[in-house]
Amino acid sequence: MNKCRYEDLIDSYLLDKLRPEEQTDFEEHYFICRSCFNKMSERDEIIQVLKKEDVFDTQKEYRFERAKADSWLGRAADLLTPRRWALIGVSAAAVILAVWLIIPRTETRSSPFVLTGDQTVRGAALTALSPVADVVETPAALEWKGVGNDIEYKVSLSGKSSLMSATTKETRLVLPDDVKTKIKPGETYRWEVQAFKADGTLVAVSGRVKFRVRPKS
Amino acid sequence: METEKKDLPLDEAILQYRTVISFRVRRALGSSTPDWEDVVDEILMQAIEKVKSGAFRGDSTVGTFLYTITSRRIIDHIRQKTKVLRHAPEPAPFPDPHVEAEGRERARQISEAIAKLKPKFRDVLYLYYYKELSRDEVARELGISPRRVSERVNYAIKLVKKSIKP
Numbered sequence: 001m002n003k004c005r006y007e008d009l010i011d012s013y014l015l016d017k018l019r020p021e022e023q024t025d026f027e028e029h030y031f032i033c034r035s036c037f038n039k040m041s042e043r044d045e046i047i048q049v050l051k052k053e054d055v056f057d058t059q060k061e062y063r064f065e066r067a068k069a070d071s072w073l074g075r076a077a078d079l080l081t082p083r084r085w086a087l088i089g090v091s092a093a094a095v096i097l098a099v100w101l102i103i104p105r106t107e108t109r110s111s112p113f114v115l116t117g118d119q120t121v122r123g124a125a126l127t128a129l130s131p132v133a134d135v136v137e138t139p140a141a142l143e144w145k146g147v148g149n150d151i152e153y154k155v156s157l158s159g160k161s162s163l164m165s166a167t168t169k170e171t172r173l174v175l176p177d178d179v180k181t182k183i184k185p186g187e188t189y190r191w192e193v194q195a196f197k198a199d200g201t202l203v204a205v206s207g208r209v210k211f212r213v214r215p216k217s
Numbered sequence: 218m219e220t221e222k223k224d225l226p227l228d229e230a231i232l233q234y235r236t237v238i239s240f241r242v243r244r245a246l247g248s249s250t251p252d253w254e255d256v257v258d259e260i261l262m263q264a265i266e267k268v269k270s271g272a273f274r275g276d277s278t279v280g281t282f283l284y285t286i287t288s289r290r291i292i293d294h295i296r297q298k299t300k301v302l303r304h305a306p307e308p309a310p311f312p313d314p315h316v317e318a319e320g321r322e323r324a325r326q327i328s329e330a331i332a333k334l335k336p337k338f339r340d341v342l343y344l345y346y347y348k349e350l351s352r353d354e355v356a357r358e359l360g361i362s363p364r365r366v367s368e369r370v371n372y373a374i375k376l377v378k379k380s381i382k383p
Contacts, residue, residue, distance in 0.1 A: 015349055032280030049327040050346045
C-alpha cells in the first residue's frame, strides 16, 4: 500500500506547525482520506496524553539519556540500520571462516631445535629415521640419516622432562637401559638431533620427532 | 472513504462522517467546549437537509461537501460565541461520568505504555511531542540523523498503539 503524501503532515498539523493554507488543505484532505484520518486520530490521542499526563515527570526535570547518544559507540549504533548490522555480521562470519580455513588445523609441528644465539645452521635438515611414530615395543636405539663424515651428533630425548642427552659420531644411538625403563607405554616422547662439524659448526638439525609405545592390550 | 460509501444511501453515508466531523469541530472549538456535540449534530442535519433539497448535486465528493459545511459552521459558531461571551461567561461543561472514566482508562494505558518504552524512544517522544522541537532539532539534541528521529517516533507510536487494548 502506497503511503499518502499527506501523512507527513499529520504531526505538524497536530502540533499546530502548519501554515494556514497547508492546514486548510490538510483538513479538507482528511475528510476524504480514511487512512490519514485514522492515523491522525490515533496519534492525536497519544499526543494528548503525552501533553496532559505527567508521563515525563516534568517536576523532576525529565532527563533523557544522552549518554548513549553522546558516546561514539551510541552514535555508531544509531547510524547502523538492521540491514547494515546484518551485513556486518555476515562479513565477520566470512572473515572467521576464511581464517579458520587458512590456519592449518593439524597439530602444529614442533619447531626444530631452538638454536642458541651463536649457532647458525649450514646445510640440509637432518632426517630422523626411527622411531618416528607409534612403536610396538620400547625402541632399542634412535636412528637418523647421516649428513657426512667427521660429524658429531648431539641427541636429546625427552618426555614430560628431559630423559637423556648424548653425543655420538654414529648415526644411531643405543638407548641405555635406565632410559628405556623410563619410557612408559601410552606416553609421548620426543627426540632430536643436531649435527656438528669438528670445528663446532652446527651443520644440520632434525625436527623434533615424536613417538609413543603402544599400550599392550 | 468515498469508496466505502458508494453503495450506501447518501444520508447514511453522511452519518458515517460523524467521527471526522467531531474531530474537526473539537479541534477548532476545543473538547472542553460544552456544545461541540451539538455543533456536530447541526452540521450533520444541515448536510442531510441539503441533500434532500437537492442542494448537493454530487459535483464534489461527500467528504469535500461535508468539509465545507463543517468549516462554515465552525466559523459561525465562533462568531456567535464571541457575541455571547461579551455578555455572559460560558457555564462550565457538565462531564459525562461514563465517557470520562473511559477516557481516563485509555489515558492510563497510553501513559503506562509510554513509561515502558526504552529510554531512546521515550526521549524522542519527549523532545518531539512534548517539547515540540523540530525533527532536525531533536536529531541535533540526540546526536542522531533526522531520518532516524522519524523512524524512532513512528516506531514508538507503533509500540504504544500495540500495547493499548482496542
